[in-house]
Amino acid sequence: MENLVICVLSQLIDLEDPFNPEACNDHFYCPECIVEFVKDNLAKNVTSMNCREPGCCGVLDPEYCRPILPSEIYDRWGKALCEDVIMGSEKSTCSYFQCPFADCSVLLIHDVQDQNDEINQSQCPNCKRIVCTKCKVPWHNNFDCDQFQRLRY
Template structure:
């Protein structure tokens, strides 16, 4: 018996290898379109055959179902606009996945996509005080993240001032109840002057009063007395806001008295020690 030489492996041409690789990718799950996805299918929403040019709806890498794009777009529009829901679940029976807005952007169009994102943002800030910029050219969503009482605010987008309480443009010198009234340019300029000089209004007749100096309890021309600090009617020569400040002064004076007494006792003890030391030396 003679020894036989081993056969050399047969190498296929490069174009043949590429064909085999493409066939293997088509056979692998997720590697290219399968025959079922590229063929005809019946939409499970409208129960009508889809055209050959249309592909099945894919929710990214989460799920894909035999839905036509028109039906999916209508389904999302109903959930977002009518039900005001940002978390849209897949319409397939038994599917628990949620639709991804970025994956459905081409299906729903730019207008519905923006509305969908707005609803998602609103649902994410539930319980927080929010409003939209009253500027018709801006309409930016603004959130009160501090949680404090917000009044005069500035839109971070258009940089215009507005009132967070009444959701209107800033009404300098006027209350929120008066912000809806029609005012000319002179009223607007006067309101800015009031805000600049920090004038106060009489809580009874609503006239503006300016305090140059002196006691904060002022008397209006209507005969009523009010506090220039807190704009509260008073019938005494002081106000509650003044008593609170006086209370703070009393606490401060009490602490100073304790400190002075402690220093006096320390000084007496030091003098007594000096006298005792002199007696011992004598």
Template sequence: MYVESKLQEYIVKIRCPQPECEVGLFELQRCRGILPKEVFDHWGDALCEAMILEDEKFHCPYKDCSTLMVNNGGELVKEFECPNCRRLFFAQCKVSWHDGIECDDVQKLNKDDKEKEDIMFMQLANINKWMRCPKCGIFVEKSHGCMYLKC
């Protein structure tokens, strides 16, 4: 239970809980016999993931997948198909497929606004040339007049 609780806190270098212990860090292989298989496997996966540099790893943005992927080629990965769920997404901005909308525009969205429906709304706004109020962020449609927006 101790190891499992540390893994839930995203700690992979697990110290012995006894202050006077001379062992220091637990070793994965030495704990194999006392850990449940799922905890052992989770710890092994977490140790492997911790070895990958942050800027080389990314996850599938779909909530029902979240598969870890590694870009060890050094090149900028933009469009990508998840090998697990086979859905397309933009690896650069780490959101689902948003054809017709620039990654910079998607990055400006709030974290909660990056769902499929929000991306579709952004595509509709681009097609109809709707603009956002610079103050409140609400979309407006210009029917006539100058380009000036006032909240």
């Protein structure tokens, strides 16, 4: 009984198995409490999480919590963080699209700071093929984007 302590959430835990948020040395939780905390936050669409103790600068992130998280919760958190980045792009100067080549389809980012910029040709860093960042299709030789769009429809 000497190795047991009560966690911040009043759970009895073994001192050899406590979990404390990264950069937090003062607050200890049982792993089950943290898993539930993460699940509850994800259900509320909250992806940025800190120590449960108000005013504490301890941080929870997926990689740090990975050892205690079930894989489905870890995956859901990672997916939610990716969605936050993409959805937040509406306010940013970036446009996101998938490489148009079916055997590649990686997510590409196009910085659109200058709308008058006529550089629409870019190389996919994954498959190394050329894409049109304006039309979001494989590069169309001998046609500008307006001409290409008229050809498509």
